[in-house]
Amino acid sequence: MKEDVRNADSRTSDGPRDSQKVQVIERAFGLLETLVSFRGSATAGELKEATGLAGPTVHRLLHTLVGLGMVHQLPDRRYALGANLVPLGEGATRQLGGLAVPQMQSLVRELGESVNMAAMESEMVVYIAQAPSPHSMRMFTEVGRRVYLHSTGVGKAMLSTMEPKRVREVLASTGMPAMTPKTLTKPEALVEQLPVIAAQGYAIDDEEQELGVRCLAVPIPKGPTRMGLSVSGPTARMDDAFIRHAVPLMSRTAGEIGRMFSRR
Structure with a gap:
């Protein structure tokens, strides 16, 4: 994930304002928005299919968001929005x-x-x-x-x-x-x-x-x-x-x- 952020910054540091975006942040928020659309919970596979992101990327994002309390993993291994978003x-x-x-x-x-x-x-x-x-x-x-x-x-x-x-x-x-x-x-x-x-x-x-x-x-x-x-x-x-x-x-x-x- 660190590599993604570093690469995104280096690609856009000299570009116009609209291109100065950190891709991993866009992906993380996109994943949260997708989770909202499921109105409850979703598996990592469902999130991968809905977002078009690679499986390893989805798992890294979910792992980080769970650690921040923004996403919660349920006992059945599905994912739901976390309490820290409230x-x-x-x-x-x-x-x-x-x-x-x-x-x-x-x-x-x-x-x-x-x-x-x-x-x-x-x-x-x-x-x-x-x-x-x-x-x-x-x-x-x-x-x-x-x-x-x-x-x-x-x-x-x-x-x-x-x-x-x-x-x-x-x-x-x-x-x-x-x-x-x-x-x-x-x-x-x-x-x-x-x-x-x-x-x-x-x-x-x-x-x-x-x-x-x-x-x-x-x-x-x-x-x-x-x-x-x-x-x-x-x-x-x-x-x-x-x-x-x-x-x-x-x-x-x-x-x-x-x-x-x-x-x-």
Whole structure:
């Protein structure tokens, strides 16, 4: 492996900026991304076939990644993502939320209600940024709070971007506990809503997470993971007229945030 790094550096040290890449690092991250695509675990042979890398290269990379805790070898000798990736991913997600705060604050000025940004982590919604409403009666969601996908507008918006089979897998994994009497608790009832949500481009949590609170949400396109933008407030202020006014503004802001992330 040391030889690979040395050769890559010597080949590219005098070249243009785009060629100054360390091949072994590209291969290691490519292997991790491939492992993610297996949604669980994979054998070294499966990873070799999927990446097109030589068998010895795959084994050297896996050995190093296991030593770093980035990959874990299971008792059946298959490989899965390691625990040391979790804090890296969570830290990166929180930083992405901070980058979007200016756009979120602009949306608060236009709508007057609290704006939240969330991402999907471990089949749950985690809030990664908030811009609070100027109203004395406003919704506050702590950054870092984790909630269920099925009971939140932003969770439904994320689910609407997924295949129905994957949605059912997620719901079976997390369960669908009732947060309020209005929470949907049957998978099929929610799955039936998702094509409508996808077609209209937004989702609503109508007192399904908290009584007296309505949440309007849109997915963020082109994000590095499934992400969404939501606006929440008391049901009395979040009426149909507000929703008609807010959706185009939210979609515009979500698009701006997605384009910002895709350029990084």
